[in-house]
Amino acid sequence: MQHRIFVSLCAAIMAIMACAGAVAGTLEDVKKKGVLVVGVKTDYPPWGSRDQAGNIVGMEPDMAADLAKRLGVKLEMVPVLSSNRMQFLQQGRTDVMIATMSINDERRKAVGVVEPLYYASGVAMLARKSAKIQGLAQLKGRKICALQGAYYNREVSERWVQGELVAFRGVTEGEQATLSGQCEAFLYDDAILIFKKASEPDKWRDFDLVTIPDIAPLPWGIAVRTEDRDAEWGKYVSGVIVNWHRSGLLMELEKKWLGANTPWLTEMNGKAGK
Amino acid sequence: MDGVAQWFLWLHQAHGANFTIFYDAFDSARFLRGIGTTIRLAVVSIVASILVGILGAWLQSHPSRTVRWPVTTYIQFFRNTPPLVQMYFFYFALGPALGTALGSSTPPLGNFAWAVIALSFYGAAFNIEIFRAGLEAVPRATLEAAESMGLSPRQVFLHVVFPLALRFSLPALTSNVINLAKTTSLAYAIAVPETLFVANQIWSDSINVLEMMVSLLIVYNLMVGVIVAAAHWLERRLRMPGYIQ
Numbered sequence: 479m480q481h482r483i484f485v486s487l488c489a490a491i492m493a494i495m496a497c498a499g500a501v502a503g504t505l506e507d508v509k510k511k512g513v514l515v516v517g518v519k520t521d522y523p524p525w526g527s528r529d530q531a532g533n534i535v536g537m538e539p540d541m542a543a544d545l546a547k548r549l550g551v552k553l554e555m556v557p558v559l560s561s562n563r564m565q566f567l568q569q570g571r572t573d574v575m576i577a578t579m580s581i582n583d584e585r586r587k588a589v590g591v592v593e594p595l596y597y598a599s600g601v602a603m604l605a606r607k608s609a610k611i612q613g614l615a616q617l618k619g620r621k622i623c624a625l626q627g628a629y630y631n632r633e634v635s636e637r638w639v640q641g642e643l644v645a646f647r648g649v650t651e652g653e654q655a656t657l658s659g660q661c662e663a664f665l666y667d668d669a670i671l672i673f674k675k676a677s678e679p680d681k682w683r684d685f686d687l688v689t690i691p692d693i694a695p696l697p698w699g700i701a702v703r704t705e706d707r708d709a710e711w712g713k714y715v716s717g718v719i720v721n722w723h724r725s726g727l728l729m730e731l732e733k734k735w736l737g738a739n740t741p742w743l744t745e746m747n748g749k750a751g752k
Numbered sequence: 753m754d755g756v757a758q759w760f761l762w763l764h765q766a767h768g769a770n771f772t773i774f775y776d777a778f779d780s781a782r783f784l785r786g787i788g789t790t791i792r793l794a795v796v797s798i799v800a801s802i803l804v805g806i807l808g809a810w811l812q813s814h815p816s817r818t819v820r821w822p823v824t825t826y827i828q829f830f831r832n833t834p835p836l837v838q839m840y841f842f843y844f845a846l847g848p849a850l851g852t853a854l855g856s857s858t859p860p861l862g863n864f865a866w867a868v869i870a871l872s873f874y875g876a877a878f879n880i881e882i883f884r885a886g887l888e889a890v891p892r893a894t895l896e897a898a899e900s901m902g903l904s905p906r907q908v909f910l911h912v913v914f915p916l917a918l919r920f921s922l923p924a925l926t927s928n929v930i931n932l933a934k935t936t937s938l939a940y941a942i943a944v945p946e947t948l949f950v951a952n953q954i955w956s957d958s959i960n961v962l963e964m965m966v967s968l969l970i971v972y973n974l975m976v977g978v979i980v981a982a983a984h985w986l987e988r989r990l991r992m993p994g995y996i997q
Contacts, residue, residue, distance in 0.1 A: 561956055588959045608857075621862075623943075627956040635953075636778050642785075642945040644863070645953060651844070655943070658848035659858035 504702070504711040508573055514551050516542040517558040517572035521649040522670055523677075524735040525578050537735045538576045541596075544727065545574070545718055559647055560627030564589050567703055574715060578667070580629050580696035590707025591699040592715045594750075596728060598742040600695035601630050602668035603688040604675065609662040614638040614692055623652045623661035630693050634665060657681070663688070668695075673736065697742075723750035770960035773967060779954050786950030787971060793867060793936040793946055794975075798929050800872035805879025812884055823880065830877035836938045839870040843942040867939035875932040882928060886921030887913065919990050926983035930976055937972075947971060 508514050518538050519526035526536040534555050546553035556572050563577045567589055580599065581591050605611040609620070617638045624631055624643040635643050644661050646652040649670070656664040664671070668689055675687050700719065706712045722728045729747050732739055760774035772779040811823050830838065843866045847859035854860060861869075890913050898912045940949035948968065955964040 561952060564959070565961060584959055626952055629957075631953065632778075632957040642782065642950070642953070644943040645949075646943055647941070654844055658844070659851060659856075660843075660847070660863065 503709055504573055504706050505714055506710075508549060508551060508711075512551050513554050514542070514546040514549055515554045515556055515571070515573045516545070517563050517566050517575040517577050518542060518555050519559075519577045520557040521559075522578050524673060525670070537731045538578070540731050540734075541722070541728075542574075542576055544722070545715070548718060560625055561647060562627075564701070567701060570703075573702070573711075575701045578669075579698055579701060580667075581699040582629055582696060585629070585701075588704075589701040590704045590712055591701050592707065592712055592719065593699075594716070594719055594723060594746070595697035595699045596719055596722070596746075597669075597698040598695050598740075599667040599669040599698065601665070601690040601693045602671045603663045603665050603690065604656065604671050604682060604685045605663035605688050606656075606659075607684055607686055611663055611688060613688060614690060617663075620663070621661045622663050622665050623656045624665045625649065625652055628666070629696065630665075633693065656685075695742075720750060723747055769963055770958060771963050771967065772954060772958045772960060773964075776958075779958070782945075782950050783947075783954065783967075786945055786947045787975075789864075789944065790936050790946040790975065793864070793871065793939060793944070794933040796868050797871035797875060797936065798932055800868065801875030801879055801932060802925075804872060804876035805883055808876060808880035809883035809887060812880060813887065826873075827877045827880055830873050835870065835874045835935050836941055838874060839867060839938055839942055842866040842870050863939070863942045863944050867936075867942060867944045871932060871935060871939075874935070875928060878928050878931075879925065882921050882924045883917070885924070886917035889920040890916045915990075919992070922983070922987055922990070926980070926987075929983070930979055933976055933979055934972065 518534060518536075520528050520534050522536075524536050525538045526534060529535045534557065539555060542555060543553055556566065558566055558572070558575065558577050560577075560579075563575050563579060564585070566572050567575045575589070578597075578599075579585065581595060585591065603611065603622070611617065611620070614634065615638070617634065618640055620639060622634070622639055622643050624634070624645045626645045626647055631643055631645065635641065643665070644655065646655065649666070652664055652666070655661055664685075671687060675682050675685070700715060702712050702715060723746055726747060728743060729739055732743055757775040760771045764770045764772075764775070773783040774780060808823050808826070811819055814820055843863055847861060847866060850861075851857065851859040894912060894916070895908065898908045903911070936946060937948040939946050940952065943949065951964045951968050955961045
């Protein structure tokens, strides 16, 4: 009896492992499933946030919807955070990730970044006026709120603050801690901070926007799994992004969600048109 | 220590297993600081929770209902709510509210203090019940024998009740202390730079989630192992030869 249980358990484990190993191309899988699973942010307005009804809306959900429409499948959006967006992709919980991810060499090694890149942002801080912070040099020993997983955290923490950042998992917690006085400044991407300061002036009236040109802006990229990047799926997504730049869809979406077009995107649009 | 760093650097380059905490100066320093913070959190919370537990157990045996009722409410609140929710509540809700009440723009306590408060109250709620059970486990016959021998109530408590109650509560107290030591990892949610928080920062920067997870498991295993060893030593030391309950 015990021998039979053992053998059937082994067979079950082998069957599960065989299924996991037999990964056909992701493009085929998505079309067969009829659903495209996209990892998006839900706490980064206006690229990804929730509206009053709880739906995920924003520039990136719109991009994801367009991708799903081109494939002719349904769209399923999975909320991700900076600290788990790559892991979700690697684990197969999402097919593609459109989640405000700045691209550097380390991230290129972890996931398959699809060219061309679709946006760019630098670093900024919303600093309390009374804290008199004009830039990185004044940060030594201060309590600075940040988001876990941002690529500039290590540099700011090691060189400038010379201590740990008060880093949270989500934008809401970081905002809350900064507004309630637990931190003197909130360090994050300039794109979202500019938007927040402009769209919620009352909330941030005691705060100044401090841009940090010392840390070079990095472009954002859409990512697929490393093995997909040079395969069918990666090539397909790449073609879609080129089309977005060429057709001006990204410029349209930027105008819709941010109100104006940034120089970086305008430049990319011009280059794609050639 | 340089040899260790070299070996882990080789391991990363040759086999892709990236243990930055061994060869990167900044990462190893912050990981050690994180472990130090966890140990501090655990020690302070455990001591505070035992003291509050003793106080609560004493108040619970008070004849007056007006003294017993706040203790019961306190136990209910801190046992029925998850410790993470308690921590969020203290840091994000109570902290700023206290700040506004005191008229300052910054909350009076930092995140480490709130984490200690949340953990101590959480642990103490269970400790009160553990100590009460220990006290009630002392046989009435023993108490009556002590009284009939002419010992004053204070002497009865110090020399008869307390030693027995301590030995009875030790197993449950040990498991609660271990639980509290592990619960310190929840402080990462309010950005206390303890082990789990620092590991999260490291794996976000160096993208070595698996290696950091393995290191975390080993570190927590060792830390709790020390507590378990200390508890077993205490139990052996306190054992009364020939006393079987």
